[in-house]
Amino acid sequence: xxxxxxxxxxxxxxxxxxxxxxxxxxxxxxxxxxxxxxxxxxxxxxxxxxxxxxxxxxxxxxxxxxxxxxxxxxxxxxxxxxxxxxxxxxxxxxxx
Numbered sequence: 001x002x003x004x005x006x007x008x009x010x011x012x013x014x015x016x017x018x019x020x021x022x023x024x025x026x027x028x029x030x031x032x033x034x035x036x037x038x039x040x041x042x043x044x045x046x047x048x049x050x051x052x053x054x055x056x057x058x059x060x061x062x063x064x065x066x067x068x069x070x071x072x073x074x075x076x077x078x079x080x081x082x083x084x085x086x087x088x089x090x091x092x093x094x095x096x
């Protein structure tokens with residue numbers, strides 16, 4: 001566990017050190033985005049909390065269910081949901 005902490009600290013320190021101009025630009029973009037979203041109320045924060053709690057609960061329950069089901073069932077279910085989503089978006093965008 002200690003080796004993971006050391007690696008993570010080194011990676012984080014390297015990112016903050018901005019040793020190359022590209023990483024400095026990335027941090028500048030992130031900060032600018034954060035300032036604009038918070039400062040100019042571009043996010044409806046009241047809507048974020050239910051979405052956050054739903055995504056956490058759904059991810060947790062989905063992981064529990066995925067562990068108990070067979071690999072074949074998970075694979076088929078993933079393909080069915082992906083296909084249905086793709087068809088729905090296609091019909092909404094191009095169909096009637």
